[in-house]
Amino acid sequence: MKRSRTLTLALMSATALTLAACDNPEEVAVFENAQQCATQDGFDIKACEANMKQAQEEHVRVAPKYTSVADCEADFGEGQCEDAPQKTASGGSVFMPLMMGYMMAGRSAGVATQPLYRSKDDPKNFRTGDNQKVSGKTGISKVSGQVARAPSTKTSTIRRGGFGSAARASTGGFRRSFGG
C-alpha cells in the first residue's frame, strides 16, 4: 500500500475526534555531576562535562526564582539556596535553589539537557526547574516526554514587528499564499 494507513484530523476537523494522549516515554540519564556520569557505561567524560556545563548555564535561566532566601529555603531546605545573577525591577536580590544534578539524553533524541533540583518536601527525587518529578536514582531512567522537554522561559520582549516587511514589499499584500 502506497498510502497512509490511517488519517486523523483531530484539530482541523469540525467534528471533534478524540486522540489518545501521545506522550512517549523518553530514556534520560540523570547524574549528580560529570564524574559520576563518566562511570556510566557508554558515557564519556567529554560529553558528560559538556552536558553538565550546558545544564549549569540553563540553571541560571530556568531555576525557580525567589525574592527572599526564606521563601526559597521553605521550598528547598535550609542552606539549599544561592544568589541568582538576576535582579528585581527595583534592584533587589533574587534567589534560586542549588543545582543538585542534571539530566541529559540517554538513547532518546528528544531530551533537553537541563539542571535538576531536590525539594524540601520530596528530597529523594530529582525535579526539573518547572517542578516535574524525574527520578530518585541516578543513571538511566524512563520519564514521560513532557518531563524530558526543556522548561520554557518567560522573558521580556523589547521589540516586535521585525519580520514581514519583505513579504509586503514583494507582493503588495495581494497574494493567496506566500509559499510556492
Add this chain to the structure above:
Amino acid sequence: MQRISIAERDDWKSQAEALGFNFHTLYGAAYWDETACYRFSLKQIEDDIEDPSGEIENMCFDVVARAVNDSEILEKLAIPESYWDYIRASWMGQDRNLYGRLDLSYDGKGPAKLLEYNADTPTSLYESSAFQWVWLEQAMEREIIPPGCDQFNSIHETMVEAFRNFGIPEGLHRASCKGSDEDEGTVRYIEECAAQAGLETTFIYMEDIGIDASGRMTDLDDMTISTLFKLYPWEWVMADEFGEVLPKSGAKVIEPPWRAILSNKGLLPLLWEMFEGHPNLLPAYFADDPRAADLEGGYVRKPLLSREGSNVEMVRPGAETLTVEGPYGAEGAVVQALHPLPVFEGNHTVIGSWLVASRPCGMGIREDDSPITKDSSRFLPHVILD
C-alpha cells in the same frame, strides 16, 4: 497515466469546510477539482516518480555540500554574505529538514524532468496529504472509482513520524504571514501533524514575533521561541530587519537555513553542472552564462527567487513567448531548456512529488490552462490502479 473524468462527491464542499480545507475555491473558481482524476500504474509511480525523487534529493545534498563552502556559488545565488556562516553551520550541524515538493514534468512515458524544487515553503501540503486521501476512500466507497485503488500518499504518516524523530526539545512555534488563509491552513495542518507526534505548538504571525534583550525570539506571551516552523521564505527573512537576529537567537528553524540553497532556482544550473546528462535533469544555466545562448528548442527563464510562476518567461520556437508578471527578478535568473508540460484534454499538468524528511512519500497534481503553472492552477486527485 490517464486523465479520467468522474463524478464529484455531491457533498465535497461541505466536507472540505468541515475538515478545515477553507481555500478549496479561489477567485470564484474551484481550486480543488474532482471532476477528473489521474490514473497511474504502480510501476509508473515507483520507477518514474518515487525512485527518481529520492535520487534527485541525493544530488541536491551534493549541491548543498559543495555550495556551503564555495563563496562564488553563494554569491551567484544572491544569498547575502552575512548569512553564509549561518547556512554553512546549519548544514554542518545537520539541522533537519521537514518537507519539500519537487515539481516534475511527466507524461507517463520517459523520465520525469525536474522543473524546480520548492524546498523552503512548499504549499498544497494539506490537500495532497489529507483531502486527497479522504477523497480516495470515499470515492471507492461510493463507487465513483473501482475498489482496490491506491494512492501515492503516505505524507501524513511520514509527517507525524518526522516530527517524532525531530528531537524538538520543547514547544514548537508555527508562523505564517498575515493575510493568507491558505498559509494559515497549512500551518494548522502542521500543528495537526506535530500534535499527533506529541508536540505542543503555538501559532504566531511572523509580524508579531518579538526579540528580547539577549536576542532570542519571543511570542506574544513573552515566551522564548526555541523551534520555529516558518511558512515564510528564507530570502525574505534575510531581507527583514529581524533576519540578522536569527543566527544568534539559539532557535532552530524549519526549514533549516541550508534549504535556501535548494529553493533557489540557481539549484537547476548547479545540478546540471554536477550531474550533466542525468535523465531527470534538464540543461540549465545561469542567465549570464554564455552557454545559455546555446539552448536549442526553446527555454524558460526563471528568476532565482520567483514563486508560483511569477516573472517566468517561456520562449518557444514557432510560438509566441509567454510571460507571467510579478514582483521578482532583480536578483538574477536562470534559463532552463524547454520541456513543456504534458497536455491532457487541454490541461497542462504538473506533478508535485513530496518528500518528507527527504523520503519520497506522495504526490499532488496540478493543472493549469496555460503552459506555466501559476497560483490559479487547480489541484486534482490521483489513483494507482494497474
